[in-house]
Amino acid sequence: MAGRSLSEVRTTHVRTARHNSGPRELDERLRGRVVLGVGRKGKFLVGALDDGQTLVAHLGMSGRFTVGDPLDAEPAHTHFRALLDNGVEVRFVDPRTFGFVAVFDDDELAGSGFSRLGPDAWVETPSTEALQAALSTRTAPIKALLLDQVVVSGLGNIYADEALHIAGIHPLRPGQDLSADELGRLLAAIRSVLDLAIDNGGTSLDDLAYLLPDGRAGANLNRLAVYGRTDLPCLECGAPIERMVIRSRSSHFCPDCQAIRR
DNA sequence: ACCTCCCTGGCC
DNA sequence: GGCCAGGGAGGT
Numbered sequence: 001m002a003g004r005s006l007s008e009v010r011t012t013h014v015r016t017a018r019h020n021s022g023p024r025e026l027d028e029r030l031r032g033r034v035v036l037g038v039g040r041k042g043k044f045l046v047g048a049l050d051d052g053q054t055l056v057a058h059l060g061m062s063g064r065f066t067v068g069d070p071l072d073a074e075p076a077h078t079h080f081r082a083l084l085d086n087g088v089e090v091r092f093v094d095p096r097t098f099g100f101v102a103v104f105d106d107d108e109l110a111g112s113g114f115s116r117l118g119p120d121a122w123v124e125t126p127s128t129e130a131l132q133a134a135l136s137t138r139t140a141p142i143k144a145l146l147l148d149q150v151v152v153s154g155l156g157n158i159y160a161d162e163a164l165h166i167a168g169i170h171p172l173r174p175g176q177d178l179s180a181d182e183l184g185r186l187l188a189a190i191r192s193v194l195d196l197a198i199d200n201g202g203t204s205l206d207d208l209a210y211l212l213p214d215g216r217a218g219a220n221l222n223r224l225a226v227y228g229r230t231d232l233p234c235l236e237c238g239a240p241i242e243r244m245v246i247r248s249r250s251s252h253f254c255p256d257c258q259a260i261r262r
Numbered sequence: 263a264c265c266t267c268c269c270t271g272g273c274c
Numbered sequence: 275g276g277c278c279a280g281g282g283a284g285g286t
């Protein structure tokens with residue numbers, strides 16, 4: 001996509017364009033623009049445009065981009081298409097419409113969720129000291145804080161559970177109570193969880209909402225130690241994995257390896 | 263700091 | 275027929 005201009009853009013679902021005034025405005029602001037480069041921070045995809053605007057996209061729960069021939073059969077729930085000047089069509093397919101595509105000028109970008117993101121968990125993993133400072137006033141459960149993209153960005157429910165398990169930290173521990181030693185272990189765990197997931201092509205669940213760009217399923221599901229393993233034995237100690245709801249998100253943890261007091 | 267909402271496919 | 279999954283925005 002980088003270096004190509006968008007000769008035609010068509011958004012066909014209002015929710016996909018909800019961060020702009022509507023599908024028509026999004027299409028008009030994108031049409032004819034050149035994408036100078038693309039990148040990522042946290043779970044947001046970003047592209048720099050030749051007129052200074054920024055293209056921002058989020059896959060949400062079920063979104064994916066496809067790249068192919070405009071004549072290819074169109075999958076259900078295709079909500080956005082952009083024809084590039086090389087004849088390739090980029091499509092955004094998103095059944096649950098939690099994802100979006102947006103174009104922002106600098107002011108709009110500054111007011112968007114993108115500008116509030118904390119350091120990327122993988123590219124700019126914070127130091128123990130920086131994390132401790134960020135958590136020093138936070139009393140919420142560490143699990144909730146890992147999902148709050150303002151502390152560290154890029155972790156979702158699966159990898160937050162996995163990282164806490166590796167680090168041996170109970171998901172309900174208040175953020176500010178964690179020691180430097182624990183936070184150091186947590187940061188190392190975040191790195192290793194993401195490294196493993198990336199090496200395995202990501203975590204495709206049974207619903208196959210997430211797939212690799214070539215359409216294959218990622219193989220990380222059977223590398224998960226706690227997520228989705230409620231009542232199954234902990235791979236470290238054999239204790240049954242427990243599930244509890246924290247901030248209306250499921251949390252999976254080993255009551256032994258992640259004792260609330262240690 | 264907390265809650266509700268959004269949405270569809272899959273499952274019971 | 276109804277519930278569950280969950281990322282982020284918006285409201286209180």
